[in-house]
Amino acid sequence: MADTDTLVGNTETNKVLYDAKRNGVSSVTVFQANRAEVKRKINVALKEGQNDVEITHLPSCLEESSIRVDGIGNATIFDVVYHPPPPLDDKKRNEAIKDLEENKEKLTSELNIVNRQSEMLVEYSKTMTSKDASAEQLESFLELYGARQAKLNERKTEIDESINKLTLQINEKRMELNLDEESITKCGVRVTIVVLAGADGDAELSLTYLVDSASWTPQYDLRANIAPDTKSESSVAIHYRASITQTTGEDWAGVELTLSTASPLQGTDIPTLQPLWISQKPEYRRSLAPQAARKSALFSSMASGPSVGFPAGLNVRGAIANEGAISATFTIPGLSTIPSDSQNAQQTHRVSIAELDFPSVDLEWISVPKETPSAFLRCKVKNTSKYLLLPGQANVFMNGSFVSKSQIPHVSPQESFSCSLGVDPALRVTYHPQTKRVKSSGTAVLSLSNKTTTSTFEQAITIKNTRQSRVHRLLLRDQVPVSSNSSYKVNLLEPRSLAANAKGAKNAAVLVTEGVRVQWASKREEDEESKVPAEDLTMDTAQGLMEWIIELEPSATVDVKVAWEVSAAVGDQWVVRN
Template identity: 45%
Template structure:
């Protein structure tokens, strides 16, 4: 005769929880049991109904053998979500609210009629009689409204109590799974059983606070602090109190077998026969010995035979395909109702990262300088794609997003507008003139444009690098030419020159495909040998070519970039000038 041991999981604490991102969590529980000599049945009830029966794993300490593990699914929920009593209360509340609406409408009509009589003072006697009636009616309506409000409040309170009872019953049904462990003990004594299982309804996602600070000390570099947190949601039906919490990026749903490629053959199309009956399953699907064939009275058995009480541990390899974060201390994550968006936040790490600041402005579109931060992940923690809140000098700036970043990799994030950089984008000046032409050349209309910009750094410390971008038009028709005249000596885009134009300021054609100040991007362009600049030629280049065709086969849209280093309180004037040369009498228009 076996010794039966009944355990209610709700009376026993959870030891550890590993939460996955893919709507799963692994739970570990430990139970102390008193075994008798021979066969013992340890029945653990009150387990979550969302338990994955295929994930159950049992280990133990003691001189015994785990003979069998039986999973019993929760009973089917036959109780209606709403009872006749709650429906009756809902109807009562609806009727009371309808009566209240009628009385409120009567009160409004009475007020409206009263206002109309006030404007007509011809019959004082009738007005006096009405106000006597008005007072009685208004008093009666107000009394009825107060009574209805009390009745509605009482009915709604009663409804909430009934719904709470239903919710309690629903929570009980969410913990209807049961696991029975058959243990063969050689002698009487205490033993410890450890139970692992995976549940659905739990997940985590990363959250970040990126806090940047620019110091006024010229010798001190800007600092960036990253607050790395995990947002955990769980509606498994059981509370996780005082648990050792681990967050994992692995997915328990993915198999470990390497996929194979099926044969890829081509040939004449063939007609697929149509079957009128049901298609038979393969013998592998119909074969005996499977889990379904061994199901008995709703219980699915998992046979685990061993010569000793120890069951081999699962081996977890970390670092190759996933990352695991162990949360310091013990955590408390209560279960929420299904569909709830309530989340609990835990701190993974707070790390100081290496950072480089850069300012970018496109004054043609907006006369503001945007501060961007190039951050290198110098920590040991891989950063998982997730939203971030950006703070600048302890002031909230914006919402952003951090991509997947491995240790020692770099990412960029915007820190918003820096009001300390003042930019004035002056009105565009235009001068039109004609060229006489010669014996071998035709007449042209030439339009000259000059765009001036004034940039000032009002900080007490230097700003570097500051990228100012502007553009000249790009011709899409060989009959029209665009000649850059300032910055001088910039040359054609393919020359990739950097020309000094002022103290601490250089001009260049903007590099397409490379981030501002990204040396790696420049080198990549050099390696491929592909031009990354616009259909533009310098004034000298066009005049030397003697050709009517513009430069073709390039991709950038004529963007000129000034790379500036501005000391505190200093400013600089920048000039962009160009000519548009068109055949005489053929005006140009802006294209798409």
């Protein structure tokens, strides 16, 4: 039975005190939306008739409307009363240390007087010389000086000790008051459960409530084992974790922990659209005193109620929607302990959700050497587990070594996702210096209008596979400029197969050489904003972006080349810009 104190107030009402700080929580469901549902089981000894079970030191961040009470036993729950945290009494707080501080000030003043007396005694001793006093007078003064200075030093020591004691008492009192204040601000809520019992006996009450200042986020450790040769298979394992933070003021020790993606207290009202009206734009005149005008408007809006200056619905919380909520829950096996942290020193507490193995992995390498002369390894994994993967940060380990951080998107069971594994140093990419040639053509009899200048550019790229395994799919991306002015004409020269197919009806990967194909590409891999289907892309609609699909055997090297020319009238100056 829980630790409760029973007080018989009168013959009619049996009062039972239950301290939440001295009794633990049974289960907690943590939501991502800065909420947690806490459940307590309270065993009480009831008397026949009315019983008032008062539960103290509940979290101050408790949502009043979320309180729910159930019970097991021969009794009826008659009422549940919520008591908010009491206000802080600053006057009582100041009076508690007022006498101590006044005594300290008196002692400090006395210490200053004693120090001044000692200084005056020393200053007077400096004026004594053999010319002004005889030997007997000097000896008498020294005896008086020694005795007086000893008494002053003794008094100084006594005062210092008294001041130190008072300082310690003041600090202890302030700490005690701070603890009391923290108890009120953190755990100041009380709940009274009125229970009507038909006979004396034991009962079990279940108290459930929502608190804020608690949340969780998914975190992953993605460990990729890349096959070292053609005889092995690559695999991916994911350690699915949850990072939990809570500053509710109550510790969750040895609780049954559940994680949920639901959003309680978010409201269930479907939003509506208001009509939009076109009207003449008003003319604004600059005020001679804009700050005064804003200040006047502010006070007038505050005086007329919240509906004028501030939206009245900001502080209104919606009811909890239990039916029809679409969410995922994760029940953590065993018992978990999540202590409450302070606002100034928040910590994350990690719990394990699952360890997932994905033996079937598709690997591909992506290189954009114009920006970074490297090849990035990316894996495509099918979520064959029963777990929903939520968007979160992943620590990526490749063959046992940490390589980078990545992001895992929202992935449902049986859905595939891609994740970057960082740069693969085994693929060496060289972006050679660009070459340029300029020539003029045409005739100029009366003017230069028919004479053109053609600038030809060539870019070579080399990729070498130093792995002992085959690279099945390398996506190499580069670009040629496109013209936004009809005075400048851009022609693609290399790859010849893509240039020859430029006027084709469909955009398809055309063969360049064995193991190398090329096609026009979208700005993004999955460009949702693009209205042009991938098969209808041209040099202009693809904005000059092209993509090679390359297969590389172990220790093989592939060279690709892109070339284009820009034609313009002689004397026209043009530039390439983003």
